[in-house]
Amino acid sequence: MPLEVLPKACQLLLGVTFRSYQDGETVPLLVNKVYSEESELQYAYTELPFACPPTGRVRAGRFSSGASISLNLGEVLRGDRITVSDYRLALGRDEEAKYLCSKEIDAAAIQKTRLLIQNEYRAEWIVDNLPGATSFMSTDKSRKYYAAGFKIGEVVKNTDGSPEFAIYNHVTLVLRWHRAPGKTGEKGKKVIVGFEVFPKSISANGRKIDGLPPSGDVTHDPFILTVPSNTTDVRDTPDASITIPFTYSVYWREDEKLEWKNRWDMYFVASDDSSNVHWLAILNSLVIAGLLTAVVAVILTRTIRGELKDDSIRLKPTKQRPAGSAKKGSGLLGSIDDIEGAADVSDDEDEDIAGWKLVHGDVFRAPAHASLLSALIGSGTQLLFAIVGILVLSAVGILNPSFRGGYVSVGIGLWLFAGLFSGYFSSRLYKTFDLQHWQQNVFRTASLVPGLLFATIFILNLFVWIQASSTALPLTTLIALVALWLFIQLPLVYIGGWYGYTQVGAYAQPIKANVIPRKVPQQGYTRSVQAILLAGFIPFMVVFIELMFVFKSLWLDKSGYYYMFGFLSVVGVILGVTVVEVAVVATYVQLCVENYHWWWQSFLVGFSSAFWIFAYLVYYFYTKLHISGFISSMLFFAYGALACVVYGLLVGTIGFVASYVFVRRIYAAVKVD
Known part of the structure; x- marks a missing residue:
């Protein structure tokens, strides 16, 4: 089915069609999380100690600032927590400087913010499904490219060489637009093709009454995270606090060369090198x-x-033959000595038979722990189907960067559906091994991989939850995962297992196994x-x-x-x-x-x-x-x-x-x- 015949909402979700805006229309800026290459823990941006609390004064369509965006399962599993922010963006309207809020943080919050800056945490903001990016030049200086995210602060050296931590409390947002394709563009509508963020740290000194920093050609000192105290550690002054003013600037610029369908290329230019x-x-x-x-x-x-x-x-x-009565012969890659139950051939013939032919009567004998092997093979076929499905969907463009969490969500869906194949192949192999209790095999096959994954994730989730990280899965998500296994995965594996074991039966082996196994x-x-x-x-x-x-x-x-x-x-x-x-x-x-x-x-x-x-x-x-x-x-x-x-x-x-x-x-x- 062509992607164009999908409903408009589905196309927007999959990222295969564009969203156009008129001049002056409010464009929502979404804040997601902060992450670092030095840590596996992520944190929701709105829960950071320095984040401005949402006021609800900005409305964009049916959303107002502070509203949480519904997430698919893949986004939740990857730690996304997306919320509409108070940043006001109106298409085509530049803002030299706008005041956002002033946030008071105590000593504990200062210490935590310092640790985030020290570990080089980066913030992820989203506009029109594009992550806010830091722009760089390619190696040959011929092309600009984007790196998703931007740092929340920097470590600066004091006059005595000691490190200080400056928070970025001002951001310059540069949004690039292009005329919308087709008839929509002829009506004057535009699409967003770039979202760049330039953070800066500006001290609170000399600010105006409205909270904005002094304008003009002024050198701004950074905002250092410290408190007025004679101590060197903010934890020694638990009652102390500081107030951080946050401001932002907005600039809209037309990009005539970059079309909407190629807007993600900017994030991958460095990868092309x-x-x-x-x-x-x-x-x-x-x-x-x-x-x-x-x-x-x-x-x-x-x-x-x-x-x-x-x-x-x-x-x-x-x-x-009696043990030890076999003649010493030579197989293709090894000798035959003292083999019990060898083929009944003459001594001369024994020397000419390839070694693999001698075990023809035992090669299809059921192995040890055959039930476990059946469950593993069934689970493996389930994974194979899911991987092939992801490859196909990626080739036709359904899975793409705009479909946030798509690989995980669609992969889980394909894996659940493939429970039919898992039960079928596992039960047929189980029947081939001449085993009887196929219902137990079905439950074992359906529980092997999900049980391992869920048990591990649940235990790790307890440690992550203590850290108040967005990587921790909510209880509702854990319940949803159990429900998917219980009401979808398990029944599908059972149906496939019933059909494979009772209706189709075992695989026909070309040679019947001997009663007594060889040595x-x-x-x-x-x-x-x-x-x-x-x-x-x-x-x-x-x-x-x-x-x-x-x-x-x-x-x-x-x-x-x-x-x-x-x-x-x-x-x-x-x-x-x-x-x-x-x-x-x-x-x-x-x-x-x-x-x-x-x-x-x-x-x-x-x-x-x-x-x-x-x-x-x-x-x-x-x-x-x-x-x-x-x-x-x-x-x-x-x-x-x-x-x-x-x-x-x-x-x-x-x-x-x-x-x-x-x-x-x-x-x-x-x-x-």
């Missing part, structure tokens, strides 16, 4: 995937095909462990360079990752192909050493790359980031570990499915009399 590195990351991924593809091609087109075309050997149904050689176990530890390093190398940009965007820039979504999509596809090939090679090598316990290894080979990513995350924390404090560090590692677990579950499922298809294909071609 690193596009060559992104292409280097893709080239690195392609080289690794290409080499691995060559290995897989050799295995499939030469080795396995040659073994399957050898009609001189026909495997007979397995007969049990696995010791070398088979050893090589299995080595494969899990080493194979996961290859997918990690595919995404290693791109991970640097992801981490930088999430924890340094705090500006989102929309600009590199195309690069992530390409690398993600290469990653999927690499995981498939690694899993196939690892499974083939394992079967060749006569270890038929491939089920869990095929999953763990992909999952193990998550350990390498987490190790790199730890390295990045200690070498690149400046996060300080116990709570912030705990949040970083806890959420990083959760992300790695989710990633591991996703790629582990891809590896399992690839190995399962591979094993079925090669053993379906084996001739068994």
